[in-house]
Structure formats: structure tokens, C-alpha cells
Amino acid sequence: MSTFQTDLVALLPRLRRFAQALCGRPDQADDLVQEACERALRSQDGFTPGTRFDSWMFRILRNLWLDSHRRRAARGGVHETLDDAESIPGADGASVTMNLLDLRDAERALLRLPHDQREALVLTCIEDLTYAEAAAVLGVPPGTVMSRAARGRIALAKALGESDR
Amino acid sequence: MSIPDETLMAFADGSLPPAEVNRIAALLDADPALAERVALLADGRRIAAGAFRDVLDQPVPARLLAAATAPPAVNDNRRNPWRLAALAAAAGLLLGAFLGPRLPLPGGAAPEAGLLPARVATALDGAGGQGVVVAGTYLAEGGVYCRRFAIPDETGTVQGLACRDPEGWRLRVAVARSAEGGSFQPAGADDPVIAEMLERLGAGQALDANAEGAARARGWRVR
Numbered sequence: 001m002s003t004f005q006t007d008l009v010a011l012l013p014r015l016r017r018f019a020q021a022l023c024g025r026p027d028q029a030d031d032l033v034q035e036a037c038e039r040a041l042r043s044q045d046g047f048t049p050g051t052r053f054d055s056w057m058f059r060i061l062r063n064l065w066l067d068s069h070r071r072r073a074a075r076g077g078v079h080e081t082l083d084d085a086e087s088i089p090g091a092d093g094a095s096v097t098m099n100l101l102d103l104r105d106a107e108r109a110l111l112r113l114p115h116d117q118r119e120a121l122v123l124t125c126i127e128d129l130t131y132a133e134a135a136a137v138l139g140v141p142p143g144t145v146m147s148r149a150a151r152g153r154i155a156l157a158k159a160l161g162e163s164d165r
Numbered sequence: 166m167s168i169p170d171e172t173l174m175a176f177a178d179g180s181l182p183p184a185e186v187n188r189i190a191a192l193l194d195a196d197p198a199l200a201e202r203v204a205l206l207a208d209g210r211r212i213a214a215g216a217f218r219d220v221l222d223q224p225v226p227a228r229l230l231a232a233a234t235a236p237p238a239v240n241d242n243r244r245n246p247w248r249l250a251a252l253a254a255a256a257g258l259l260l261g262a263f264l265g266p267r268l269p270l271p272g273g274a275a276p277e278a279g280l281l282p283a284r285v286a287t288a289l290d291g292a293g294g295q296g297v298v299v300a301g302t303y304l305a306e307g308g309v310y311c312r313r314f315a316i317p318d319e320t321g322t323v324q325g326l327a328c329r330d331p332e333g334w335r336l337r338v339a340v341a342r343s344a345e346g347g348s349f350q351p352a353g354a355d356d357p358v359i360a361e362m363l364e365r366l367g368a369g370q371a372l373d374a375n376a377e378g379a380a381r382a383r384g385w386r387v388r
Binding site for chain 2: 005008009012013014016017020021030033034037038041104106107109110121122125126143146147149150151152153154155156157158160161
């Protein structure tokens with residue numbers, strides 16, 4: 001039993017990074033990590049020993065992230081998509097702006113990518129999952145992950161190349 | 166000649182089979198636009214790889230450590246006495262090996278199955294225990310006594326929370342803090358991780374001296 005929790009504690013720094021790369025807001029990212037931990041502990045039986053624990057946690061966290069966006073969009077009656085969520089000022093609009101200003105160029109560019117490219121990039125380039133592993137987390141075929149990652153990588157390189165000039 | 170981005174990406178990542186590598190390399194030599202695209206794909210990976218790296222070096226907030234180590238759903242069932250016994254049992258199981266085998270408790274062998282070394286257990290029983298400072302007693306959900314303790318040494322302070330089960334004192338959570346500025350942290354200082362854990366265990370205020378003495382006299386059983 002406790003192995004599960006020690007593994008979870010050891011994974012917390014990467015879960016925080018993953019969540020911040022998805023949503024861009026440190027406070028919201030930590031809320032996601034906390035929710036993911038609570039859900040994981042409730043559904044430990046769903047984890048198959050011998051498979052990648054990090055992938056399993058990434059999937060839980062990423063699904064919570066999607067859910068929270070859908071809930072927010074439904075509640076606010078706003079046609080908010082994942083792609084422009086960062087630019088919509090909410091009740092916490094001021095702090096959101098501050099956080100985004102603090103982010104370095106690469107992070108800002110990453111957060112501007114469409115969400116499907118972003119999550120493919122984060123999993124394969126930051127978390128170093130294989131395309132097959134990332135595909136399992138995202139629930140899409142590996143070929144889809146590859147084409148999204150390729151588009152994201154090119155967009156990122158172009159975005160930073162232009163800002164350098 | 167058009168090559169899919171996925172293939173160019175695999176080339177940039179060095180994950181193509183050798184025969185393919187040679188074929189693509191020859192095409193790149195002949196086509197600057199294709200070579201540029203491979204360069205973009207490689208740059209994109211490099212740029213993404215460094216993003217948010219500093220998050221890994223930040224201390225993990227106490228609330229997340231507590232969430233990852235808490236028994237499931239304690240908070241959700243705080244008002245439901247029917248569940249308390251079951252939750253207490255679950256909490257007892259969790260005490261098991263969590264952090265115990267890895268805890269760098271000074272001056273003792275690795276605690277077995279989450280049970281604390283004799284020196285710490287003696288202090289928690291209220292019968293001495295050199296070098297261990299007991300910093301408070303709490304009654305947690307399900308009628309379980311938990312005690313906060315600190316073990317200062319020259320490198321810093323280990324603070325912990327242990328709860329009593331029939332076999333003895335089991336470690337619930339422990340935090341090692343290095344000494345700052347060469348001085349010890351006060352042994353009684355509230356650690357946010359421990360405070361979070363107390364909250365999750367449904368513990369109220371620390372017991373006063375009378376209640377603590379009575380609990381001790383009963384061998385740390387509720388009755």
C-alpha cells in the first residue's frame with residue numbers, strides 16, 4: 001500500500017511541472033495536482049502494477065484539467081476553448097496576467113499552442129514519454145500524437161525564432 | 166520531394182532505422198527547405214524540453230504532500246460515525262511503511278513496518294526518550310491518539326507525527342528540515358505538512374495537560 005504513496009510523493013515535482021505546462025497558472029496547477037492525488041488514492045485499484053505509474057497519473061491529471069475547462073465553460077456560458085483560455089480574464093484576471101508575464105519566452109510560446117499540440121509536446125519533449133506512451137495517456141493513436149507534436153515543435157521554433165530577430 | 170513531418174521528426178530525434186537515415190540525409194543535402202524543416206523540428210524539441218524545468222526545483226507545497234499521503238476520503242466522512250472505525254483501520258494500514266523505511270531517523274535502525282524506533286516510541290509513551298521532544302497530543306478521528314514530535318540534531322530537525330495503534334506508535338508523516346543559519350529550528354515550530362496531516366486526520370486542538378495525562382494513564386487508548 002504505502003509504496004503507492006511513496007511513489008506518489010516522489011512524482012509530485014513532475015506532476016506540478018506537467019500541470020503548469022498544461023494550464024500555465026501555478027495556483028490552478030497545484031489545485032489540479034491535489035485533486036489528481038485525491039482521485040488517485042481513491043482509485044488505486046485502477047493502477048496495474050508493472051505499468052508506468054507516471055503515465056497513469058498524467059492521464060488522471062490531464063482528464064481533470066479537461067473536465068475543469070468544460071465545467072468552467074458551461075457555468076460561465078462563455079464559449080471558451082482550451083486554446084484561448086489563458087487570454088480570457090476571469091475573476092483572477094490580474095493575477096493571471098502577472099503569471100503569464102513572469103513566464104519565460106519558451107513557456108509563453110508553449111502555452112499559446114493549441115491544447116492538443118501542447119499536451120503532445122509536453123508529454124513527449126518535457127516528460128520524455130514515447131509516442132506510444134503519450135498516445136495511451138491522451139487516448140489517441142500514436143500517429144496522431146506524432147503529427148500534433150511535429151506541428152507543435154515547428155510552431156514553437158518559429159515563434160521563438162521570430163522573437164529573437 | 167515531400168517527406169511527412171513525422172518522418173522528419175523521427176530523423177531529427179535519431180529514431181529512424183539506419184537505412185532510412187541515409188535516405189533522408191541524402192534528400193536533405195539536396196533540398197535546403199527540407200533541411201530547414203528538420204532544423205525547426207529539432208529546435209522545437211529543445212525549446213519545449215527546457216520549459217517549466219524550474220518547477221522541479223521548487224519545494225512541493227505542504228498541502229500537496231499531505232494530499233499524497235493522506236488516507237483516502239477522511240475529510241469527506243468526518244461527520245459520519247458509521248465510517249469512522251473503517252477509516253481508522255485504513256489509516257492504521259497506511260501508517261504501515263509510509264516513509265518509515267526511508268526516514269533518516271538519527272541514531273536508530275530503520276524502523277520496521279512503520280513502527281518507530283524504541284527511543285522515539287519511549288518518548289511518545291511519555292517515559293523519557295533522550296533527544297526526542299514531544300510537542301503535542303491530539304485525538305484524531307476514530308478515537309486514535311496522535312503525537313507530534315521533533316528530533317533535533319546538528320544537521321537540522323526531523324519533525325514527525327505518530328499515531329498509536331495496538332502494536333505501538335506508527336509514523337504517520339515525517340519532515341526533515343535542515344538547520345538554517347547554523348541554528349536549530351525551534352523544536353515546537355509548527356510544520357505545515359504536519360498541520361495538514363492533523364487536519365486530514367480530523368484532529369482538533371492539542372489536548373491540554375490534564376487530558377494528555379489521562380490518555381497516558383489509559384495507555385493511549387480512548388477507554
